[in-house]
Amino acid sequence: MNNIFRLKIALQTMKDYWKITIILTFLFMAMAAMYAGMFPSFEKSLIEMMDSEFIESFNFFPHADQMHTYVGFLTLELYNIFWLLLLAIMFGFIASSCIAKEIEGKTIDILMSNPVSRKQIVLEKFMGLIPMIIIINFSMMVVIIGITVALNESLNYVNLLVVHLISIPYFLAVISIGLLFSAIIDDKMKSSIFMIAILIGMFIINSISLMASDYEVLGFFSFLHYFDTFNVLEFGEIDGAGLVVFISVTVICLIGAIVYFEKRDIEIT
């Protein structure tokens, strides 16, 4: 039983994704620097463009009317697309392949020849992905702070920290869904495609719910509905329901992944 606290599989998972972590970190740091740094050159034209028609055409994004402010620009360009969608796709892709690739690549046989339980494999794979989330998350925060100071823009740094803190349960929920797919589907490509479809689907659902008030209720099925980065950055509003949703999804998906993985046959064909 003491084996599970030694986290050797988690450590190995971390090592396996070390290079990807560094690449993604630099990529997202560069992206953050670029978008935040671009704001001054866009600011003027954005203010001029801010008539109701223009805003209307962007209404599938939350808070499109704030696009001309620094916080609004950051939210729209950076957080909504690159953070909540693209980075989530990256994490989802990695998580949804991490068990499936061991089965597809048949390394699961040799891994399970060790005294490790199936539960332990799922849990440690999950834990092994957490450092990647934390590193990418906070390095991007540091870049935003740096650029904001350099541009002499105003930004509430406490709220910025809160955004990145809430990001953690958000991404944990994403990777736990990925792990659930990974435990069920042996084909890592198929499992990743399912995961990406869900994330893009959530994005679309949220956009629809914002555009057409008839479909507002659809928004409840999207993670993005529970994480309004603009409200957090600008007003420090924390969506408690959102946190509950992210944490419960994480717990439910993890339990689901463990139960399914324990019960299933591990076939190699």
Added chain:
Amino acid sequence: MTNIIVACPQCKYQMSVQGNPGERIELICPKCKIYGFFQFPEESSTAPTEDVIVVKNLTKYYGKIKGIEDLTFSVRKGEIFGFLGPNGAGKTTTIRTLLGYLHPTNGEAYILGKNIAHNIVNIKRDVGYIPGELNLYGHLTGRQFLDYFGSLRNKQLPLLTDLLQIFDVPLDRKIKGYSRGMKQKLGIIQAFMDDPDIVIMDEPTSGLDPLLQQKFYDFLRGQKKKGKTIFFSSHVLSEVDKICDRIGIIRNGKLVALEDVETLKEKMGKLFRVKIKERPEKFTGPKNMKVRDGLIEFVTSGDIDYWVKQLSHYTILDLEIHAFSLEDIFIHYYEGQA
């Protein structure tokens, strides 16, 4: 009540004594009249030959497709057990069910006295395994791989140095650059490095050159001498013949033979191969007689004399009588199979 033959300590006269386990009885030697006590031994809790793998009616269906059906056998401590069968007979399914990768549809199995259904993680502390389709982590070097697995075993690795000497692998190269033989060697090293009580192997010598196979057999014999148990599947009959104490033959998911290699050979009888000048059809042999390329072939157990005398009525051009090789036995069990 048990009967035991007791020898008189003085005159060595042998007498039969009746009693219960643990009972102490008075005895007088009928010959030299010496008086004494005899204590019956306690009933031992462990059987004299300890079965380390016990398989009872083990059945595995993949949906409606039969994998294995109603397998019952056991493997004794300190033996090398060969599990034979052609491709697709159910060897791998048996091994993977035993090791908890597949959940049995029916039946149960015990390894080292522990039920595989509830104790598989504990069992794996004392059991090594070499998968048939050996896939190792290509992105790790041999050394990183062994370090990782050493940390997962979480125990001493007393055989690691020896194994690395016998099965030399380029430890600092990434495994994806390894040849098939090198991977197989690394698979052997990881299975034996913590000196487990049992090692289960699925066709372990595939990919090894004859010289390495020899080294591997020697290593296995050494492990056997130390009281370790080896269970392995194979379709290479010569190797099974060379190193196995007992074999099980599986066909279509069912066990068709379970025997000592030597006993099996004896039981199979002798193989006659005769060439006669007359037309082969003229000779009426036993039921199993066949004519192949003008040669008469049949199998007989025991009554060699009778058949030699029968043959003496013909003009014999060539005669061969030999014991069954494992290969003949194997073919015998598979002949007539669709």
